[in-house]
Amino acid sequence: MNITQNTKLNFIIGHPLVHSQSPTLHDAAYQLLGIDAVLLVQSQTSLLQLMQTIKTLSIGLTAVTLPFKEKVLQYVDESSPEVKRIRAANTVVQRDHRLCAYNTDVDGIAYALRHIHVAGKTVVVMGAGGAARAMGYFLQQQHANIYWVNRTPEKARKLASEFGGLVIHDQALKSISIDIIINATSVGMHPNIFESPLPNYTFHARQVVFDMVYNPVITQLLKQAQQCQAQIISGLDMFIVQGLKQIELLTGKTYTQAFIDQLKRILMSTLSFRKDYTK
């Protein structure tokens, strides 16, 4: 892309950021929407320094990822109601020199699960990090029955106390009737594409399996579920919508289903992992 002195600079902050596809998503969306901006990767360990730079350069939009989603809240002036409940943000927008925090992962989750009836369903969430927090908020709003599974059970207990539900060991999953299984861990993410958070679980055809990992698009977990005729949902839909919502928060430009589909085609054809790992 052609960067000029008029080009608005946006940031993505995190550490490490080698596998983030957010610049690809944002830059494609900016081009299609006619926005003269670029998303620059800022990968460093000092969040304080990053936030000072964001203020000094008047950066309009900052996409926030690991490990800063919770820590960033101490540097912002305002938080959306969702951020106050989730206690994690993936977006900071600067308006009139005030930093405002949002969580657009929730919008991405709502979009990815838009065709799934969640109310009253038994949902297993694997993971207890930032993505699981956004999921917990969404599921609580939808009145789902949540079971939490996490490598570090104390963290799962904390989420259960905040968003409701019970903590169980993954070995106990076969003894409960599950409607929806959600992977909110990073297990299976590139480059560890042959790993699954549930390597020995037998899925069934009435289940829905949503993997928040989007790289690869079809993870090992989704392949297992697919083999058992379960309905699968890739993290790519969530990824696209959380990014478009960030752009909407900054520019006011809304998006259509046709635009989401267009971006999906672009991402599927440009993402480096596509030819090797998608179905």
Ligand code: NAP
């Ligand atoms: P996070 O805060 O670092 O949490 C990571 C979670 O994964 C923790 O629960 C951690 O367990 C668990 N975990 C990591 N390695 C594990 C292993 N080897 N075995 C078992 N559990 C393991 O990360 P996050 O922000 O929640 O993100 C989680 C995943 O969601 C990532 O793959 C990310 O790319 C994806 N995500 C996708 C989107 C999207 O738009 N599609 C948006 C946000 C996140 P412990 O608590 O025991 O450490």
